[in-house]
Amino acid sequence: MVWWLMPQALAQDVSITALFKPDSAHPHLNQFKNTTPPSGYCQLYPGQCEENKTFSLQVPIRFDSSQAIPANHASPRQGATFKVPAQWRDLTVRHESGEVETVKVRITGVGSRHVTQDVMQLVGGADDYRIAHNLLWGSSWVNSPPPCLYSGVGYYGTNYYGFFWKTPVEAACDKQAKFNIPWLRYDHLDFSYELVTPNPLGMLAGHYTGSLTYTIGPSGDFDFGDVMLPSSPVLTMNFNLDVQHTLKVDIPPGGEKVQLVPAGGWQSWLQAGRKPVRLFRDQTFNISASSRFKMYMECEWSTAYDCMLDDRVSKRGVELQVFVTLPNGLTDMSGQPVRHMRMRSGAANALYFQPGFYVDRAPGVLHFEVPQSQMAFMLEPGAGPFYRGKVTVIWDSEV
Missing domain, CATH: 2.60.40 (Immunoglobulin-like)
Structure with a gap:
């Protein structure tokens, strides 16, 4: 008997840090400051994110198509579709002393860079690559399908397109391929999030830590359809809230x-x-x-x-x-x-x-x-x- 051993997909972690330190110049501003270094879309286009009040992180979760994507596929789940956990979720953060507080989190945007074959070849020719990308999917990836919302510019090349969309509600945003696509890949996962943190004036000085785990894949919290399968089945967000009282x-x-x-x-x-x-x-x-x-x-x-x-x-x-x-x-x-x-x-x-x-x-x-x-x-x-x-x-x- 021959046993085939498949490499186990690893869970993906990301760290989110926030700091409260009283500011004598703004004594009534009793809020945490997000100190997590931005990555992904907001690192490439900080002006767009400042204008839209978006903060993104990039994690190395790759999505690969398990089969070809047919032109004009009947089900959105056979092509490019994106649904993220846009509703508020609670997580518990715990102080070194054992005292606990509640943090609320929701995902407010999603993006990546999709890669495939040369798009001008896929559509049978076009005046330029921007037009070829639009022909392949019926519209620009900058203009997001509803209920997702536009968030700024995109970037593209001969065989890739980088995008980022706002996700105001927890519902799928679908792109239908207009030509056959033999294979498709999302190089990474970009996402933005919003936090509601406790009132720091009622918290103890020191560190509060906690984590929230999302599932990735078909029917998961981050659901990109039945064809695009992730390199990691879960994404864990590890929180560290630093309270520096005076x-x-x-x-x-x-x-x-x-x-x-x-x-x-x-x-x-x-x-x-x-x-x-x-x-x-x-x-x-x-x-x-x-x-x-x-x-x-x-x-x-x-x-x-x-x-x-x-x-x-x-x-x-x-x-x-x-x-x-x-x-x-x-x-x-x-x-x-x-x-x-x-x-x-x-x-x-x-x-x-x-x-x-x-x-x-x-x-x-x-x-x-x-x-x-x-x-x-x-x-x-x-x-x-x-x-x-x-x-x-x-x-x-x-x-």
């Missing part, structure tokens, strides 16, 4: 030392003996943020939730309350503005915030206050004269 906080010089005073200063107390209602200080900071983050504080001395100031002479302590106000564009996790929100000590009591757009060096405020309930205690005879304490406020992007 979280930066700037405290003005001297802002690390906070001195609490009554409203109007100490003169009313020193000169008239009028007791202060409370002691407070507002400390501004500038924040840049493009991702979720949390805030909490650590105290040198604390109660269960609040920090304490300590009089080291009398060993007395008073409660210090800390509040935060964030600029427009930053909200709590329910979408509410952050205005004078109470902070508590310890990471377990962290407050969580999210941006609605990239916030770039916008002012926020830390409010420090010794409340009225503590003032009588502070001003008792023998108390004071100084209360001190360290409070560490933490902005953390690792949520």
Whole structure:
């Protein structure tokens, strides 16, 4: 018994990369930028693709005719026909931490370079090769058959024609041969695609990866008829979304030392003996943020939730309350503005915030206050004269 071993068709992969990095010049542009190097039609004709907002990739999947293509063939599937997955499909991309997001993809264009015998010989003569190509197929390959749409120029030679068509719907676009074609080949597969990516402001910094596999061949996702058979049965698109967030906080010089005073200063107390209602200080900071983050504080001395100031002479302590106000564009996790929100000590009591757009060096405020309930205690005879304490406020992007 003799066994014939046929070489196995290899799967074809293509990589698609996209980057989100906040841009202070365009803080409201919260979108990924496609960083995949273009190839194929858009590499040859970048002006056409820019005008039509098309982005193409070329993969080395070749299609060869399994039989001759007869003139005026009754079934479109006996000749040149193209149907691609133009409807939206979902794929899952996964972060290194395990968090997942959804990306939507659709194929928006298809093209190749078809090769056959000398076209002037096939049509029995013509004034030039452009006319011969048109006679062979009934019309120019630049002018796509419906429902495909025109996308720009084509290129041709004695035995080949390069083309690219838009594919607005998932339906076949057919070309009927007007003369017998002994053999036909598509040298490669060009395609364009459109992505809908998640809101990067809600994603973790780092890389998200995922893949989507399309079938190639008769009745597949990329279906070029019953005669044109592919060198690969599948096309896998591997996605890598790179999220580079910004979280930066700037405290003005001297802002690390906070001195609490009554409203109007100490003169009313020193000169008239009028007791202060409370002691407070507002400390501004500038924040840049493009991702979720949390805030909490650590105290040198604390109660269960609040920090304490300590009089080291009398060993007395008073409660210090800390509040935060964030600029427009930053909200709590329910979408509410952050205005004078109470902070508590310890990471377990962290407050969580999210941006609605990239916030770039916008002012926020830390409010420090010794409340009225503590003032009588502070001003008792023998108390004071100084209360001190360290409070560490933490902005953390690792949520």
